[in-house]
Amino acid sequence: MTELVPVLTATWGSEQSWSLDTYTKAGGYAPLKKALGMAPTDIIQSVKDSGLRGRGGAGFPTGMKWGFLPPDDGGPRYLVVNADESEPGTCKDIPTMLAAPHALVEGVAITSFAIGCNHAFIYIRGEVAHVHRRVQQAVREAYEAGHLGKDIHGSGFDLDVTVHAGAGAYICGEETALLDSLEGRRGQPRLKPPFPAVAGLYARPTVVNNVESVASVPSIIGNGVDWFTAMGTERSKGMGIFSLSGHVQRPGQYEAPLGITLRELLQLAGGIREGHELKFWTPGGSSTPMFTEDQLDTPLDYEAVGAAGSMLGTRALQIFDETTCVVRAVTRWTEFYKHESCGKCTPCREGTYWLTQILKRIEGGRGTQADIQQLLDTCDSIAGRSFCALGDGATSSIISSVKLFREEYEAHVEQGGCPFDHAASALFEYSDTPATEEAHA
Amino acid sequence: MTYDETTLAQLTEDAAAIIARYPVKRSALLPMLHLVQSVDGFVSPDGIQFCADRLELTAAEVSAVATFYTQYKRRPNGEYQVGVCTNTLCAVMGGDRIWDELSDHVGVGHDETTEDGKITLERLECNAACDYAPVMMVNWEFFDNQTPESAKQVVDDLRAGKDVAPTRGPATVCSFKQVSRVLAGFDDGRANEDQGAGEATLAGLEAAKGQGWEASK
Numbered sequence: 001m002t003e004l005v006p007v008l009t010a011t012w013g014s015e016q017s018w019s020l021d022t023y024t025k026a027g028g029y030a031p032l033k034k035a036l037g038m039a040p041t042d043i044i045q046s047v048k049d050s051g052l053r054g055r056g057g058a059g060f061p062t063g064m065k066w067g068f069l070p071p072d073d074g075g076p077r078y079l080v081v082n083a084d085e086s087e088p089g090t091c092k093d094i095p096t097m098l099a100a101p102h103a104l105v106e107g108v109a110i111t112s113f114a115i116g117c118n119h120a121f122i123y124i125r126g127e128v129a130h131v132h133r134r135v136q137q138a139v140r141e142a143y144e145a146g147h148l149g150k151d152i153h154g155s156g157f158d159l160d161v162t163v164h165a166g167a168g169a170y171i172c173g174e175e176t177a178l179l180d181s182l183e184g185r186r187g188q189p190r191l192k193p194p195f196p197a198v199a200g201l202y203a204r205p206t207v208v209n210n211v212e213s214v215a216s217v218p219s220i221i222g223n224g225v226d227w228f229t230a231m232g233t234e235r236s237k238g239m240g241i242f243s244l245s246g247h248v249q250r251p252g253q254y255e256a257p258l259g260i261t262l263r264e265l266l267q268l269a270g271g272i273r274e275g276h277e278l279k280f281w282t283p284g285g286s287s288t289p290m291f292t293e294d295q296l297d298t299p300l301d302y303e304a305v306g307a308a309g310s311m312l313g314t315r316a317l318q319i320f321d322e323t324t325c326v327v328r329a330v331t332r333w334t335e336f337y338k339h340e341s342c343g344k345c346t347p348c349r350e351g352t353y354w355l356t357q358i359l360k361r362i363e364g365g366r367g368t369q370a371d372i373q374q375l376l377d378t379c380d381s382i383a384g385r386s387f388c389a390l391g392d393g394a395t396s397s398i399i400s401s402v403k404l405f406r407e408e409y410e411a412h413v414e415q416g417g418c419p420f421d422h423a424a425s426a427l428f429e430y431s432d433t434p435a436t437e438e439a440h441a
Numbered sequence: 442m443t444y445d446e447t448t449l450a451q452l453t454e455d456a457a458a459i460i461a462r463y464p465v466k467r468s469a470l471l472p473m474l475h476l477v478q479s480v481d482g483f484v485s486p487d488g489i490q491f492c493a494d495r496l497e498l499t500a501a502e503v504s505a506v507a508t509f510y511t512q513y514k515r516r517p518n519g520e521y522q523v524g525v526c527t528n529t530l531c532a533v534m535g536g537d538r539i540w541d542e543l544s545d546h547v548g549v550g551h552d553e554t555t556e557d558g559k560i561t562l563e564r565l566e567c568n569a570a571c572d573y574a575p576v577m578m579v580n581w582e583f584f585d586n587q588t589p590e591s592a593k594q595v596v597d598d599l600r601a602g603k604d605v606a607p608t609r610g611p612a613t614v615c616s617f618k619q620v621s622r623v624l625a626g627f628d629d630g631r632a633n634e635d636q637g638a639g640e641a642t643l644a645g646l647e648a649a650k651g652q653g654w655e656a657s658k
């Protein structure tokens with residue numbers, strides 16, 4: 001049995017867990033002091049050696065990303081923390097910032113010192129008021145304690161941190177769209193190259209990292225590389241927060257070594273909802289191809305999930321039992337992508353529109369068998385042809401669900417409607433009235 | 442512009458504080474639009490002109506940005522923005538039903554406001570609280586694990602002028618204008634208010650404790 005490893009989550013249950021006092025008593029900010037005594041290149045090397053990979057979805061090696069910054073030319077370079085957390089199913093960064101914002105702030109300080117940044121930004125999605133209060137306060141407390149500001153702990157290192165609010169746009173989680181948004185523009189992805197490491201915020205060298213990636217840095221510096229690499233698998237090192245949601249007994253945040261399996265996680269979470277069984281799940285959010293019970297024992301690390309045909313993504317494990325209509329689930333996700341498409345490129349803008357039309361037709365019982373093929377053909381003209389990964393992500397649940405549950409799509413066509421009782425999926429009792437169906441037809 | 446003198450003076454002072462947070466002035470635009478909403482309750486024509494003047498942009502440039510983001514409202518918003526998550530996970534767990542009953546109960550649809558100006562309803566995308574599905578947000582505070590009854594009760598209480606507490610967050614929900622000021626980056630002194638971390642947030646930690654597991658040091 002793989003054991004859970006509460007590192008980032010360890011203090012979440014403490015009294016005033018978000019305060020500087022609680023964080024410091026648990027050993028917080030000692031890694032910062034240690035880091036300030038190290039050479040920046042040694043910090044980068046440690047993070048490289050730890051094997052830490054980006055926790056924001058793509059899994060790019062964090063130390064390597066830092067190493068891509070060009071040599072210091074005397075001008076500014078920036079760290080931008082991606083706290084936009086909006087990928088459906090993903091719900092780990094928000095509780096991290098609510099419960100332990102100082103882990104992030106300390107990570108920001110160490111990372112900034114390592115890459116030679118004197119002004120860092122934390123871009124938080126706008127729809128989470130209390131998270132803003134907690135992070136703003138943590139930054140203020142850190143200034144007062146001398147962990148931020150001028151000449152931090154006598155090191156000669158200066159750092160300012162700005163907490164910034166987004167305003168409701170999933171695409172702003174894409175790193176270059178995020179940079180445009182932070183510059184006060186519409187959040188639309190930029191052409192790469194140049195990569196942010198070379199020309200990012202204000203066209204200066206910039207590192208963009210996810211909240212959990214940055215918050216993991218203090219533990220690596222504090223406990224050492226060997227401590228970190230002792231967790232996880234061959235090429236997926238360390239711990240990560242796995243977010244279980246949906247039809248499970250005890251949904252929530254489970255911090256475990258990479259490589260734990262869904263079967264193990266379910267066991268810890270009390271299993272699937274009483275009297276029901278697993279039907280399908282996403283390993284890494286709605287942009288990752290779905291799995292079924294066939295992957296219950298797949299190690300949840302980058303390699304094994306990839307080899308099984310999906311992506312580890314953000315470890316957003318959305319679990320659906322046999323009452324769930326897969327066509328309904330996929331239609332709703334697709335409407336999300338249509339809504340969030342930034343409109344910059346035609347395959348995604350037009351494609352997500354047509355996908356939604358076809359899916360709604362099928363779900364509403366007005367589709368034809370040819371529509372199912374039309375759906376796949378439309379996905380073909382989006383995946384790999386879009387300007388950014390949002391377009392690809394929009395096709396994942398469609399392609400994987402048609403492969404796994406084609407007969408369910410066909411049943412909607414044959415029966416002229418949805419064969420499922422939506423009320424059976426809900427967590428409370430109600431009887432499914434026709435009015436409910438109308439609202440979404 | 443039709444702002445009175447005191448309002449304009451306060452806006453100008455706040456805008457200067459926001460602009461000072463960035464090396465390049467235009468970056469202040471998103472928080473300044475939140476600031477405008479904290480005064481006008483939506484992104485007003487006056488507010489657009491104000492941002493344009495402060496940031497040396499045209500009103501058209503400011504509008505083009507404002508209309509890109511769903512949190513910026515083009516019409517006067519209700520005092521309480523009530524959103525029901527109807528992205529897949531929440532929808533399946535009951536969010537669709539909550540939306541239908543709530544919308545019927547309140548008598549307005551998506552992005553519409555009640556006549557008394559109290560409630561604006563909205564269907565939300567995933568709000569990063571899926572482990573608490575089905576989720577509702579009021580002025581961007583979490584109302585976790587909702588049912589149609591609990592959601593209707595919250596809205597009734599809000600309309601009756603009662604204090605309403607989120608399930609995670611501060612002791613009470615503040616107004617749309619007040620929360621917009623928080624998003625503009627101004628402290629409202631409520632960070633230490635707390636309704637508890639939440640069961641799902643602590644689920645893994647509790648499971649680990651139950652097994653006597655800790656991360657090694």
Ligand SMILES: Cc1cc2nc3c(=O)[nH]c(=O)nc-3n(C[C@H](O)[C@H](O)[C@H](O)COP(=O)(O)O)c2cc1C
Pocket residue numbers: 053054055056057058059060062082083084085086087170171172173174175176208209210211213214388389390
């Ligand atoms: C449409 C889209 C949305 C994304 N949303 C997020 C997000 O909310 N948070 C995040 O950290 N990364 C998000 N990403 C990934 C970022 O582009 C980027 O890879 C990441 O922030 C890098 O940080 P990391 O290396 O620490 O993971 C998103 C990517 C895409 C294409």
Ligand code: SF4
Pocket residue numbers: 171189340341342343344345346348349386387388389390391392
């Ligand atoms: S793929 Fe979609 S979101 Fe990405 S640039 Fe194209 S239109 Fe915008």
Ligand code: FES
Pocket residue numbers: 088089090526527528529530531532566567568569570571574576
């Ligand atoms: S799907 Fe509703 S909060 Fe994530």
